[in-house]
Amino acid sequence: MSLHVPRQRFVCVLFVLAFLAGGSAWSQGTGATAPVRILVGAPAGGSTDTMARAVAHAMGQQLGRTVVVDNRPGAGGNLAAEAVARAAPDGQTLLMSFTSHAINASLYPKLAFDPVKDFTPLTMVSTSPSVLVAHPSLPANNIAELVALAKAKPGQLNFAIGALGSSLHLAGEAFKLKAGVYIVNIPYRGTAPAVQDVLAGQVELMFAAVGNVQQHIRAGKLKALGVTSPHRLSTLPDVPAIADTLPGFESSAWFGLFGPAKLSPEVLRTWSDAARQAVQNPDVRHRIEAEGATAVGNSPQEFARFVVTDIARWRDVVKFSGAKPE
Structure with a gap:
């Protein structure tokens, strides 16, 4: 026995199915798709x-x-x-x-x-821990020597700051607070010009992302004084942690x-x-x-x-x- 569905009813069923499928797709248009x-x-x-x-x-x-x-x-x-x-x-x-x-x-x-x-x-x-770098002319080769130099010459050393309020800016503030020293901030509009002035010796110091200065450290254009992680980094194995000299210091x-x-x-x-x-x-x-x-x-x-x-x-x-x- 054959099943006969009136044409009008068949078209209606297709319309309903199409509407439901379309409605489902539309509901996902602002969701899953x-x-x-x-x-x-x-x-x-x-x-x-x-x-x-x-x-x-x-x-x-x-x-x-x-x-x-x-x-x-x-x-x-x-x-x-x-x-x-x-x-x-x-x-x-x-x-x-x-x-x-x-x-x-x-x-x-x-x-x-x-x-x-x-x-x-x-x-x-x-x-991402940062690293404290200095121009090679700075007469300090580690954190202890830097702290002694800063205490002997308060306000005569400078930090290059790529962005005020950034984690790198506040790493410097945390360092000054922990070490009890006064180092002047020199703000820049961006990391790149700040790094360039440290490379040129216009500013002595800077906290920088490792990726931004690693090549300059390896080339001897900057010297790394310490990293902000609790321990040494595999990417800079010869650079001690600042916390080795200032216990508890960390800024990543x-x-x-x-x-x-x-x-x-x-x-x-x-x-x-x-x-x-x-x-x-x-x-x-x-x-x-x-x-x-x-x-x-x-x-x-x-x-x-x-x-x-x-x-x-x-x-x-x-x-x-x-x-x-x-």
Whole structure:
């Protein structure tokens, strides 16, 4: 016996099925199939941008999604952070932030967001200790000699500062606070001109990212006095830790991935797992290490605790520095 379906009813069934399929696709148009954006509060080409792009590519491959990097530089990363804080908690908008996320909590009298309550930490991507470098003419070859020289000549030595309020600026402030010395800050608009003036001997000292000065150290154009990590770095094995002379001193930049507050457990798990797997990807680790950083990939809970601790750690340094937003 054959089954006969009237033409009008058959067309109606097809229409309903098409509508349901279309409705499902439309509902995913702002969800599973729409590009995910990782906002970066720094210009393209810098360390934060480089790491964000490496992680975004690996996450996209894992999840079969399009993940794009959206650069929103300005206000020490606050413009990008504010946009993510206001975004819907659907996993479509994420933030690749850096140490300024913690510093800005004390540096800016008023923020348009809460750096803890308005975000969901996903994972710390990497940490990047810096190195204290000096022009070869400086009559100090280690931290003890530098502290003695600075105490003998208060206000006569200078730190080149690539960006006021940055982790490198505040590494210098933490050093002065710990050593009890007075060294004058010379601000620049960017790391590159600051490094050039130290190379030229216009300024004696600078805290710099390892990746920015490593070649100059190897060429003998700068001398490295100490690294800001608790122990020596494999990339600079002959350079002692500043903490060897000033116990307890530590100042490392960090880079981490956040979502807006109130992500659902499922969305949090999806993106945190993807980010942590991305950090372990050999290509991503290579890109991270090329920036002079160390891959981390910790849990959301560990990262959340770190952010709270880091905000408190920088509070006294910011107060001591007297730094104000530019």
